[in-house]
Amino acid sequence: MSPVRQYGFFIDTAACSGCKTCQMAxxxxxxxxxxxxxxxxxxxxxxxxEETGGLWTPALSVYNVSMACNHCENPVCxxxxxxxxxxxxxxxxxxxxxxxCIGCRYCEWACPFTAIRFDLEKNTVSKCDFCVDLIDTGGTxxxxxxxxxxxxxxxxxxxxxxxxxxxxxxxxxxxxxxTRPALVIRPHRDAARAEERNAEVINWEEV
Amino acid sequence: xxxxxxxxxxxxxxGQLAVGFFLFAALPRLLNGAWADRPGGPVALLALVFAAxxxxxxxxxxxxxxxxxxxxxxxxxxxxxxxxxxxxxxLFLAGVGGTALLILAGRGNGPILRAATYASVVFxxxxxxxxxxxxxxxxxxxxxxxxxPAGFVLSTALLxxxxxxxxxxxxxxxxxxxxxxxxxxxxxxxxxxxxxLFFTPGTGLRGYRETPTxxxxxxxxxxxxxxxxxxxxxxxxxxxxxxxxxxxxxxxPAVMSVWLALGLTLASxxxxxxxxxxxxxxxxxxx
Numbered sequence: 403m404s405p406v407r408q409y410g411f412f413i414d415t416a417a418c419s420g421c422k423t424c425q426m427a428x429x430x431x432x433x434x435x436x437x438x439x440x441x442x443x444x445x446x447x448x449x450x451x452e453e454t455g456g457l458w459t460p461a462l463s464v465y466n467v468s469m470a471c472n473h474c475e476n477p478v479c480x481x482x483x484x485x486x487x488x489x490x491x492x493x494x495x496x497x498x499x500x501x502x503c504i505g506c507r508y509c510e511w512a513c514p515f516t517a518i519r520f521d522l523e524k525n526t527v528s529k530c531d532f533c534v535d536l537i538d539t540g541g542t543x544x545x546x547x548x549x550x551x552x553x554x555x556x557x558x559x560x561x562x563x564x565x566x567x568x569x570x571x572x573x574x575x576x577x578x579x580x581t582r583p584a585l586v587i588r589p590h591r592d593a594a595r596a597e598e599r600n601a602e603v604i605n606w607e608e609v
Numbered sequence: 610x611x612x613x614x615x616x617x618x619x620x621x622x623x624g625q626l627a628v629g630f631f632l633f634a635a636l637p638r639l640l641n642g643a644w645a646d647r648p649g650g651p652v653a654l655l656a657l658v659f660a661a662x663x664x665x666x667x668x669x670x671x672x673x674x675x676x677x678x679x680x681x682x683x684x685x686x687x688x689x690x691x692x693x694x695x696x697x698x699x700l701f702l703a704g705v706g707g708t709a710l711l712i713l714a715g716r717g718n719g720p721i722l723r724a725a726t727y728a729s730v731v732f733x734x735x736x737x738x739x740x741x742x743x744x745x746x747x748x749x750x751x752x753x754x755x756x757x758p759a760g761f762v763l764s765t766a767l768l769x770x771x772x773x774x775x776x777x778x779x780x781x782x783x784x785x786x787x788x789x790x791x792x793x794x795x796x797x798x799x800x801x802x803x804x805x806l807f808f809t810p811g812t813g814l815r816g817y818r819e820t821p822t823x824x825x826x827x828x829x830x831x832x833x834x835x836x837x838x839x840x841x842x843x844x845x846x847x848x849x850x851x852x853x854x855x856x857x858x859x860x861x862p863a864v865m866s867v868w869l870a871l872g873l874t875l876a877s878x879x880x881x882x883x884x885x886x887x888x889x890x891x892x893x894x895x896x
Contacts, residue, residue: 444823469823478747484692485681504681505674508691511889512746516823520891525674574821580747597821606825 408475408494409532410559410584411546412566413468415593417553420445420466422608427548428470431533435523440530441470441545442609446574446593448601463601465590467572468554470545471496471517471530472583475559479509479518487526494559494584495534500526514576515583532556559584573597611886616672618882621740622768622875623665624698625761628733629769631658631705634776639708639726648712654776655709662702690743697736704729737765750820751810751827751888759808760885763801764878770794771871774851778864790858791851794870798845805837805881810888825890833880840877844870 420443428434428441444467452461473496480488480496487502488509498518503526509518510527521528533543546554555562566586570578573596578585592601603609635654670676685692708725716722741758774790807815811829819826847870854863 481688482691482743482746484683484685484689484695485678486685502678502681502684503675504678506672506682506691507674507891508743510748510891511744511752512748514747514822516748520674574823576747576821576823602826603823609823 406493406558408559408584409473409537409556410494410562410586411470411472412555412557412562412586412588414551414553414555414566414588415465415467415572415590416588417551418443418466418468418590419551419553421550423548423550424468424545424554427544428530431544432531434528435521438519438521438528439609440517440519440528441468443468443605444574444603444609445605446572446596446601447604448596449599461595461599463573463592463596463599465572465592465596467575467587468545469515469517469575471532472515472581472585473530473532475582475584476580478512478514478581482508482512484508491534493537495532495537496529497531497534498526498528500524500528503527514581559586562586573601574603611883611889614672614883614886614889616668616670617886618879620665620669620672621761622764622878622882623661623668624740625737625765626768626772627658627661627665628701628737629765629767630654630661630772630776631701631729631733631769633766633769634658634773635705636726636730639722650780652709652712653780655705655712657776658705659702659709662698662705666698666702690739694736694739694743697732697739701729701732701736704732737761748824749889750822752885754808754810756804756808756810757885759804760801760881763797763804764881767794767797767801767874768878770797771867771874774858774867775871778859778867790867791848791854794851795845795848798841798848798874801877802838802841802845805834805841809834809884827888827890829884829887833884837877837880837884840873840880844873844877847873 422443425439425441425443432440434440446467447464449462451458473494477490477496480490484506485502485504487499488496489499490496505525507520507527510520518527518529536543543556546556563586566588569587569589570583570585572587572589572593635651635658638651638654670679673679682695683692686696704725708722708729711722711725741761744752744757746753770793807813812831812834847866850862850866851858854861858867
């Protein structure tokens with residue numbers, strides 16, 4: 403089996419129910435402190451009523467997006483880090499060396515996906531590590547394994563793109579051009595009109 | 610307002626004050642060479658520059674969660690603008706300190722001193738440029754605009770010009786103040802007002818549309834926007850006696866005018882900088 407060039411995630415936002423099992427599985431496996439989330443489930447909503455031929459109908463865009471670190475092919479977090487505490491493995495997984503981190507939190511600002519979070523207990527930043535210890539032994543990331551809807555998948559990003567397509571952005575995710583996230587998304591049908599309906603994150607307190 | 614980012618507010622403003630004061634106060638004195646019989650003048654100015662820069666460096670440690678590891682911050686000069694900023698900051702301080710030591714060693718206005726002076730100019734400019742550039746990151750759209758470097762350069766120039774004028778009011782032995790100080794100062798203030806009025810994200814007249822983001826929304830404070838505008842305008846009004854004084858700002862109402870304008874400008878910069886950092890709202894708002 404050829405080595406993986408770049409590990410990535412697949413999110414089926416059409417299947418995601420927003421149950422946050424993935425979020426809890428990650429939190430449980432990594433023993434994250436309160437307030438620290440490596441995987442977050444964003445609830446996106448927007449729209450209102452639409453009149454068509456004298457009839458008013460709901461015109462809503464409502465869906466969920468489960469997001470962790472996208473282990474970008476051009477990780478601006480690592481490029482920005484002054485101590486080289488953030489580095490990329492040969493298989494594309496981006497990791498943080500907590501021993502080198504000085505806690506300047508510059509990477510938190512650099513990452514357009516807000517994947518990097520500050521750990522108050524360790525006084526360093528932290529983020530999704532793709533469950534590298536499981537990956538290295540042929541296992542499955544905790545979030546992917548836990549999803550009851552089978553809305554998450556992982557693997558070589560090229561294989562994921564072949565299997566699920568090339569879409570890597572839905573509202574309100576940022577433009578993937580700069581960081582090239584290793585991410586494939588199956589958009590919810592509501593996502594097509596999300597921008598015109600001003601859909602945005604409605605559960606900021608949870609993420 | 611991002612009160613928790615106070616170390617970075619202090620660091621950036623003190624750093625810009627140090628570079629601006631060097632460019633507008635110390636540099637003209639060093640270049641004209643007329644201080645040969647009074648070397649204490651430029652040395653004192655260089656000492657003030659060094660003190661401001663060193664204080665900036667010291668304050669910056671407060672924003673690190675692990676300040677004892679700070680020397681590691683020079684490890685990624687290849688790609689990190691933050692590493693480069695720290696390097697240029699240290700080189701600028703070394704240049705300024707070296708220049709002062711050369712003067713004290715009686716080196717006069719020779720080629721070595723001139724080389725140290727010009728090197729300080731280059732490193733100071735690079736320090737401000739990298740300070741502005743490091744904030745132009747994809748994660749914070751409000752920073753990733755030309756108004757960021759424009760604002761930083763204006764701050765450096767404003768603090769430098771007013772600082773230089775203020776220093777001249779206390780150095781009576783150096784003679785009258787710089788010719789036409791009030792005019793350039795007013796022009797810089799006008800530039801700052803334009804940038805603030807039109808290009809401040811969220812409250813500027815030019816408008817600002819946040820692009821799709823996973824960062825929590827920021828609600829810019831119109832009160833602080835107005836306060837900064839008022840302080841800048843107040844600083845401009847405070848300059849009026851300096852216009853009347855012409856070239857001599859070392860006596861009479863012009864002295865208070867200069868110091869009042871400096872104080873109001875500094876206050877406006879502090880408010881503006883806190884508003885700037887408010888855009889970098891942390892995803893984990895507890896931390």
